[in-house]
Amino acid sequence: MQKTSTINIETTINSGQVFLWNKIEDQWIGVDGQDIIILNQSPFCARSSSNNINNFFREDDNLKEILLNISSDKIVAGAIKQSPGLRLIRQDPFQCYISFICSSNSSIQNIKSMLENLCKKFGTRQEFNGYELPTFPKAEILAKASMKDLTECRLGFRAKYVKEASQAVDSGKIDFVQLKKTDYQTALESLKNVLGIGNKVADCIALFSLDKMEAFPIDRWTQRILLKYYKKFFDNITEKPVTEKKYGKLHEEIVEYFGPYAGYAQQFLFKMERDLNEKKWL
DNA sequence: TCATCACCTGGAGA
DNA sequence: ATCTCCAGGTGAT
Numbered sequence: 014m015q016k017t018s019t020i021n022i023e024t025t026i027n028s029g030q031v032f033l034w035n036k037i038e039d040q041w042i043g044v045d046g047q048d049i050i051i052l053n054q055s056p057f058c059a060r061s062s063s064n065n066i067n068n069f070f071r072e073d074d075n076l077k078e079i080l081l082n083i084s085s086d087k088i089v090a091g092a093i094k095q096s097p098g099l100r101l102i103r104q105d106p107f108q109c110y111i112s113f114i115c116s117s118n119s120s121i122q123n124i125k126s127m128l129e130n131l132c133k134k135f136g137t138r139q140e141f142n143g144y145e146l147p148t149f150p151k152a153e154i155l156a157k158a159s160m161k162d163l164t165e166c167r168l169g170f171r172a173k174y175v176k177e178a179s180q181a182v183d184s185g186k187i188d189f190v191q192l193k194k195t196d197y198q199t200a201l202e203s204l205k206n207v208l209g210i211g212n213k214v215a216d217c218i219a220l221f222s223l224d225k226m227e228a229f230p231i232d233r234w235t236q237r238i239l240l241k242y243y244k245k246f247f248d249n250i251t252e253k254p255v256t257e258k259k260y261g262k263l264h265e266e267i268v269e270y271f272g273p274y275a276g277y278a279q280q281f282l283f284k285m286e287r288d289l290n291e292k293k294w295l
Numbered sequence: 296t297c298a299t300c301a302c303c304t305g306g307a308g309a
Numbered sequence: 310a311t312c313t314c315c316a317g318g319t320g321a322t
């Protein structure tokens with residue numbers, strides 16, 4: 014649908030969606046599940062070791078319509094103007110799931126370090142175009158990992174979450190193929206049954222890997238954004254922590270206001286506010 | 296139903 | 310040098 018030439022790789026990689034990426038000279042090398050991906054800005058080129066890039070940048074979305082739709086809000090329109098090449102990424106679900114479980118009460122740099130440690134210890138080394146690096150561990154491997162090995166990856170209190178979450182996938186209790194097919198609410202409820210996954214993490218997984226574009230992760234930053242620009246539009250936004258029930262109500266208001274592509278709006282707003290505060294990325 | 300609080304870890308600032 | 314505080318939250322009282 015969209016032209017790949019309009020994608021800004023650096024902006025997109027540095028928007029908090031993905032962590033296992035490094036810039037080497039002028040290209041970005043990253044891990045997505047069992048694949049290694051190499052990205053070049055100009056001339057634009059995206060190569061995957063699996064030979065199947067699988068719409069990594071969601072090229073199948075009708076971007077023009079989506080951007081037009083969410084631009085009815087002036088703040089969002091401004092955010093898009095600021096980062097026109099920003100895109101949502103369609104990630105490997107298991108990697109995305111573990112990544113955001115690891116994100117709780119942590120920083121981007123720390124999350125990246127935890128995930129790199131997991132790859133080094135449990136991943137399979139793969140060679141692609143002169144680069145050799147370990148890909149993301151499979152669920153069955155992490156499900157059988159010892160707590161000692163997981164703790165050595167510096168996961169802290171998340172070690173137990175990662176193990177149980179991996180077991181849920183390995184046993185089939187969590188089935189990403191199925192979750193992609195179901196509706197947003199059903200997918201969310203299913204994910205939230207897993208230890209270490211609450212509303213925010215579930216929304217990240219749903220938006221970044223399960224094609225749920227109405228997912229709108231509400232974290233500290235999003236909450237700040239809503240308070241700063243949208244206080245008068247939403248009844249359920251306060252500076253207090255967003256409780257379980259408030260989260261659901263707030264999300265309803267958000268989808269009503271931003272529409273079915275609320276997740277896209279969130280991504281532009283998040284990028285805008287983090288950049289405004291000069292927060293570091295990868 | 297909701298408010299507090301602890302939690303691994305690494306980095307920044309006092 | 311040492312301490313405190315905080316970072317894409319979540320789970321247990």
